[in-house]
Amino acid sequence: MSWRDSLTSIPGTVAQLINESASTLMHVSSSLGSAVGSSGSETGGSEESGPQGGEYRALPIPASLVREQWRLIFTSDANSQDLQAAIAHCRDLVLLSEELSEERRWLVRHLVDLRYSLQELEEAQEQQSDMVVMNAIRAVVGHHFVPHHPHHGKRSRLQAAARRNYCDHCTTIIWSVVQSSYVCSDCGFLVHQKCIDGVKRVCAHVLVSERQHPISEICPEIGLAAQGYKCAECGTMLNIKNTWIEPRLCDYSGLYYCPRCNWNDSNFIPARIIHNWDFSPRRVSRTALQEIRLFLNKPLIRLEEDNPKLFVFVEKLSAVKKLRQNLVHMRHYLAACRMASELKLVDQQLGGRRHLAQSNEFYSLWDLSQVESGALTEFLQAVFKEFNNHIRSCPMCLAQAYICEICSNDEVIFPFDDGCIKCDQCNSIFHRVCLTRKNMICPKCVRIQERRLQLDRLKSSENDDDDEVSTDDDVAAAE
Ligand SMILES: [Zn+2]
Numbered sequence: 051m052s053w054r055d056s057l058t059s060i061p062g063t064v065a066q067l068i069n070e071s072a073s074t075l076m077h078v079s080s081s082l083g084s085a086v087g088s089s090g091s092e093t094g095g096s097e098e099s100g101p102q103g104g105e106y107r108a109l110p111i112p113a114s115l116v117r118e119q120w121r122l123i124f125t126s127d128a129n130s131q132d133l134q135a136a137i138a139h140c141r142d143l144v145l146l147s148e149e150l151s152e153e154r155r156w157l158v159r160h161l162v163d164l165r166y167s168l169q170e171l172e173e174a175q176e177q178q179s180d181m182v183v184m185n186a187i188r189a190v191v192g193h194h195f196v197p198h199h200p201h202h203g204k205r206s207r208l209q210a211a212a213r214r215n216y217c218d219h220c221t222t223i224i225w226s227v228v229q230s231s232y233v234c235s236d237c238g239f240l241v242h243q244k245c246i247d248g249v250k251r252v253c254a255h256v257l258v259s260e261r262q263h264p265i266s267e268i269c270p271e272i273g274l275a276a277q278g279y280k281c282a283e284c285g286t287m288l289n290i291k292n293t294w295i296e297p298r299l300c301d302y303s304g305l306y307y308c309p310r311c312n313w314n315d316s317n318f319i320p321a322r323i324i325h326n327w328d329f330s331p332r333r334v335s336r337t338a339l340q341e342i343r344l345f346l347n348k349p350l351i352r353l354e355e356d357n358p359k360l361f362v363f364v365e366k367l368s369a370v371k372k373l374r375q376n377l378v379h380m381r382h383y384l385a386a387c388r389m390a391s392e393l394k395l396v397d398q399q400l401g402g403r404r405h406l407a408q409s410n411e412f413y414s415l416w417d418l419s420q421v422e423s424g425a426l427t428e429f430l431q432a433v434f435k436e437f438n439n440h441i442r443s444c445p446m447c448l449a450q451a452y453i454c455e456i457c458s459n460d461e462v463i464f465p466f467d468d469g470c471i472k473c474d475q476c477n478s479i480f481h482r483v484c485l486t487r488k489n490m491i492c493p494k495c496v497r498i499q500e501r502r503l504q505l506d507r508l509k510s511s512e513n514d515d516d517d518e519v520s521t522d523d524d525v526a527a528a529e
Pocket residue numbers: 192193194234235236237238239252253254255
């Protein structure tokens with residue numbers, strides 16, 4: 051008996067409703083979703099919608115049903131009893147719900163989804179031979195596939211609700227109870243064991259190493275005709291006439307893909323951040339999603355060089371730049387300090403993000419999204435505090451401190467102190483107020499200048515009988 055037949059046991063209007071949504075859903079899932087899908091609203095977040103990520107999945111669960119969620123939502127590790135129980139419960143709720151209400155609409159669609167999934171699972175179960183012991187690493191088009199063992203522990207159902215794993219090759223769900231699967235240890239590509247030999251998409255890790263930098267033009271679209279009306283990845287014809295294969299534009303590569311290669315995932319686009327400081331999520335292909343994720347933590351973006359105006363317009367950015375500049379000064383102290391290196395202070399504070407204190411030039415995509423959310427400022431402030439605590443209490447670091455020669459006050463000052471300023475010419479440090487009193491003219495540079503003039507005068511008077519030449523080195527040595 052197919053799931054459609056079993057609908058007849060449900061009262062008239064409901065059955066009709068279910069049949070209507072069923073045909074919508076069948077249409078949606080057969081074309082893999084025309085999808086207005088949900089868009090990740092979180093800054094820097096990316097959202098995987100799953101291959102059927104279309105209208106259905108975009109429908110949020112009605113608030114009144116949230117309590118029932120754990121009995122209704124299934125995950126990749128469900129077995130057929132789980133699904134049957136969910137179906138029974140969902141059906142009861144449909145009958146209890148008010149006609150034409152939001153709940154009924156959601157429940158009916160969900161019921162269709164559940165039945166469709168049960169059917170899929172049962173089919174997978176029939177081909178159980180699929181469940182074989184695997185342990186070897188398999189290399190296919192650049193991927194390094196290792197056996198995937200989804201977590202079976204007792205997670206909270208709510209947490210697990212998002213965890214349905216789909217095969218990156220055939221786009222159907224991976225029923226982990228009856229199907230074996232592999233995951234690429236480099237790019238996260240997930241695939242049924244039975245699909246592994248058919249994989250065509252080159253590993254995103256390979257693409258990233260070839261490309262070196264994220265695509266820097268905003269959605270460099272070439273158009274369907276230039277693509278020969280073929281999916282940019284698998285070559286499926288996307289010809290619009292007489293077929294229902296929907297071309298899906300990837301906002302990252304500017305290329306069109308078929309619904310199997312573009313699941314309407316959303317992610318921010320590196321080029322849009324760099325050019326427009328725009329973090330809004332856009333639709334991207336699977337391969338783009340995997341590629342952007344691999345670029346995420348790499349400090350590759352010279353933001354100020356690419357777009358200097360941003361530092362004028364985006365206040366958070368100029369704050370981060372200032373903080374990083376200070377950390378760079380501090381790192382010079384810590385690098386020279388034996389105690390700080392014994393404590394591994396820099397590593398301990400910055401971990402894998404050492405680039406943040408190496409210069410203030412390079413940013414990773416993750417850094418930029420954290421600038422926008424404010425998290426990076428907080429992080430850098432905390433690091434600043436730790437470094438500052440060390441330097442001000444460490445005899446070795448204090449020995450490298452400065453004294454403002456304008457006010458000759460005993461207070462030690464550092465180039466990273468608020469209210470202090472460094473002379474770009476001679477690297478001396480002064481209180482900002484003190485230097486302002488001197489009209490921003492550095493007394494040390496004035497001294498150097500005077501001495502140079504003196505030497506020049508001496509030189510010209512001696513020049514007739516002596517060829518001795520004075521150089522800038524003499525001046526510096528005199529200091
Ligand atoms: Zn891979």
